[in-house]
Amino acid sequence: MRRQSPFRESTIGRSIFRSTERETTRDRAAGHWASFLLHVYPVKVRRRELGFRYSWYLGVISAVLLISLVVSGVYLMFFYVPSPASAYGDIQSLHTDVAFGQFIRNTHRWAAHLMVIAVAAHAARVFYRGAYKPPREFNWVVGVVLLLLTLLLSFTGYLLPWDQLAYWAVTVGTSMADFVPIFGDVIRETLLGGTQVGSETLLRFYVLHVAVLPLLAFGVLMIHLWRWRKDSMLDIANDEEFVDE
Amino acid sequence: MKHEIGRRQFLARGWKLGALLVGAAGAWTSWDVLRSRAEAGLGGVVRAARVDEVPAESTIYIRAAQTYLTRHEDEVIALWQRCPHLGCRVAWCESSGQFECPCHGSTFNRIGEYRSGPSPTGLQPFGVGVVEDEVEVDTGAVGRGPPPGAETIDEPVRGPTCIEGA
Amino acid sequence: MSEHEPAVHEGRRVLGVVPGTPPVGERKVPEDQDLVMVWPHLLVRHAVVAIATLLAVLVVSLLFDAPLRDLANPFETPNPEKAPWYFAALQELLSHFHPLVAGVLVPTAVIVGMAALPYLDRSLYTSPRFRKVAVWTFTLFLTIWFVLTIIGFAFRGPNWSWVWPWQEWHGEL
Numbered sequence: 001m002r003r004q005s006p007f008r009e010s011t012i013g014r015s016i017f018r019s020t021e022r023e024t025t026r027d028r029a030a031g032h033w034a035s036f037l038l039h040v041y042p043v044k045v046r047r048r049e050l051g052f053r054y055s056w057y058l059g060v061i062s063a064v065l066l067i068s069l070v071v072s073g074v075y076l077m078f079f080y081v082p083s084p085a086s087a088y089g090d091i092q093s094l095h096t097d098v099a100f101g102q103f104i105r106n107t108h109r110w111a112a113h114l115m116v117i118a119v120a121a122h123a124a125r126v127f128y129r130g131a132y133k134p135p136r137e138f139n140w141v142v143g144v145v146l147l148l149l150t151l152l153l154s155f156t157g158y159l160l161p162w163d164q165l166a167y168w169a170v171t172v173g174t175s176m177a178d179f180v181p182i183f184g185d186v187i188r189e190t191l192l193g194g195t196q197v198g199s200e201t202l203l204r205f206y207v208l209h210v211a212v213l214p215l216l217a218f219g220v221l222m223i224h225l226w227r228w229r230k231d232s233m234l235d236i237a238n239d240e241e242f243v244d245e
Numbered sequence: 246m247k248h249e250i251g252r253r254q255f256l257a258r259g260w261k262l263g264a265l266l267v268g269a270a271g272a273w274t275s276w277d278v279l280r281s282r283a284e285a286g287l288g289g290v291v292r293a294a295r296v297d298e299v300p301a302e303s304t305i306y307i308r309a310a311q312t313y314l315t316r317h318e319d320e321v322i323a324l325w326q327r328c329p330h331l332g333c334r335v336a337w338c339e340s341s342g343q344f345e346c347p348c349h350g351s352t353f354n355r356i357g358e359y360r361s362g363p364s365p366t367g368l369q370p371f372g373v374g375v376v377e378d379e380v381e382v383d384t385g386a387v388g389r390g391p392p393p394g395a396e397t398i399d400e401p402v403r404g405p406t407c408i409e410g411a
Numbered sequence: 412m413s414e415h416e417p418a419v420h421e422g423r424r425v426l427g428v429v430p431g432t433p434p435v436g437e438r439k440v441p442e443d444q445d446l447v448m449v450w451p452h453l454l455v456r457h458a459v460v461a462i463a464t465l466l467a468v469l470v471v472s473l474l475f476d477a478p479l480r481d482l483a484n485p486f487e488t489p490n491p492e493k494a495p496w497y498f499a500a501l502q503e504l505l506s507h508f509h510p511l512v513a514g515v516l517v518p519t520a521v522i523v524g525m526a527a528l529p530y531l532d533r534s535l536y537t538s539p540r541f542r543k544v545a546v547w548t549f550t551l552f553l554t555i556w557f558v559l560t561i562i563g564f565a566f567r568g569p570n571w572s573w574v575w576p577w578q579e580w581h582g583e584l
Contacts, residue, residue: 025448028448028450028451029448031450032449032450038449038450038454041449041450041453041454042449043448043449043450044446044447044448044449045446045447045449045452045453046443046444046445046446046447047441047442047443047444047445047446047447048443048444049453050447050452050453050456057456057457057460060457060460060461060464061460061464064460064461064464064465065464065468068464068465068468084483088482088483091479092479095479102476102477103472103473105477106471106472106473106475106476106477107468107469107472108477109477109584110468110471110472110475110477111468113496113584114467114468114471116497123525124549124553127528127549128539128546128549129537130536130537130538130539130542131537132528132529133529133532133534133535133536133537134529134533134535136529137529137530138529140526140528140529141526141529144522144525144526145526147525148522151497154495154497155495155498158495161479162482162483163479163480163481163482163483164480164481164482164483164484164487164489165478165480165489165583166483167483167484167485168333168488168489168492169492169493169494169495171331171332171333172331172332172333172348172492172494172502173494173495173498174332175330175331175332176331176501176505176510176514176515176518177514178332178510179365179509179510179511179514179515180515181511181515186280189280189281190279190280190281192281193279193281194281195281195387196327196332196485197483197485200281233446308486311485311486326486330505330510331505331510333488333492334485334486334487334488347488347489347490347491347492347569347570348488348490348491348492348570348571349505349506349570349571350570350571350572363505363506363507363509363510365509365510408490408569408570
């Protein structure tokens with residue numbers, strides 16, 4: 001039998017991990033059961049779900065990108081004040097004065113773009129595989145909400161550097177709200193906190209970007225994963241793509 | 246069969262109604278807190294220029310009010326620089342004698358009436374007042390742009406446009 | 412008679428021959444529907460995918476710097492003015508249709524349509540072979556959206572006029 005780490009075998013280790021053996025299937029299931037991080041996963045999945053062809057791993061890729069965005073985003077928050085007077089300068093000094101500042105900002109920017117692509121591609125792959133079919137309809141709807149949240153997160157983040165690209169892209173983007181019947185003006189002016197993009201807008205987008213939307217996204221993601229976990233044992237009888245007639 | 250509401254049913258409905266009221270109060274409060282405040286950004290009255298500075302054949306730009314001033318039949322008109330299509334800044338083009346939007350190429354005549362492009366209306370006017378020969382622009386009072394239609398001034402495009410390809 | 416008589420080999424009688432796996436353990440051919448442990452089979456794959464994803468982000472971030480244009484200036488609109496690339500399709504539509512259609516109705520229809528998809532398409536088949544209508548509709552939508560995005564992102568120049576991206580580049584990320 002393989003030796004477990006001494007820490008896991010110790011009193012404290014046992015109190016944390018509960019189940020320390022990892023040899024038999026039963027051990028692994030028990031370890032799974034006792035682990036907070038692993039409880040996101042089901043204990044068993046259908047074998048077809050392991051392969052690249054099943055999902056192209058796009059869901060995992062999206063989740064990994066989301067986590068990397070949270071990490072790099074928190075780092076960026078230490079060097080950024082959301083006001084028109086300082087935002088642009090903060091980004092500039094991030095590039096020049098902060099160790100790895102430019103790199104972290106690059107990471108945040110490119111991971112955000114990649115995440116939009118990954119989430120959209122995930123939706124497309126799920127569609128083509130027919131994985132939204134009963135009884136999994138509702139998880140598809142939750143996924144659509146996550147796609148929207150991803151777009152909103154990316155869009156609110158777009159304003160924060162307060163450069164020409166940001167200012168006018170957000171001006172144009174929010175002007176579309178004007179054409180919503182009846183409430184158009186009110187919606188746009190509430191989004192902007194004024195008649196045009198200004199300091200109030202920057203603050204609002206910042207709060208949405210770093211607090212409101214990420215919390216919402218994580219909450220909805222938990223529902224998404226929980227539903228996936230519950231459905232992992234489903235045996236789709238007429239799944240013609242994977243079962244020979 | 247029973248038509249009167251029983252105690253359990255009354256309580257069940259009461260709870261739901263209470264929750265609804267609390268929710269509505271919360272929504273109203275949040276709305277009241279978060280809706281835009283008029284004083285943010287533009288919104289004040291800007292003392293713009295002397296009346297005799299406002300040209301009749303051209304426009305002058307008032308940066309503080311983001312406004313173009315021009316004259317039409319002895320009346321001063323203030324036009325907001327914001328394109329009614331998607332909010333880009335519309336520029337006055339001296340060579341063509343019209344307003345031209347860089348984003349999607351909408352054009353407007355000198356007094357802001359719609360000429361071409363995807364904009365749904367003409368330029369939005371601000372309220373204007375004249376106090377002791379000084380033009381005051383009230384940027385808090387944005388009017389509706391005139392709907393597309395026949396232009397009321399006869400000033401055709403007088404030369405090359407400032408935007409290529411439009 | 413002799414055909415039906417069981418053969419005798421080395422003192423043992425063969426009662427019959429049945430198809431099956433050899434008696435050296437249960438060597439079952441793995442099926443797609445079999446249940447496998449997430450730990451380690453799925454976790455190992457996810458770990459590899461996670462590392463590959465992070466590596467890709469790392470390499471891209473080292474090679475390309477995030478753009479930072481001039482300080483925001485409300486008095487000057489850049490020409491062309493581009494929305495983020497994921498809204499390029501919408502922006503392209505907005506240059507052709509009334510904003511109420513392109514800016515409100517189309518996005519709303521796309522969102523509602525996507526959310527309602529599982530309730531509209533009630534067939535239980537999952538293979539594309541048996542869902543031709545759904546697959547073709549979705550593919551058509553995806554293609555149109557993709558083409559509009561590419562056009563809006565790369566093929567539009569000053570005043571939203573047509574440019575060839577290899578002659579003038581106006582895409583912004």
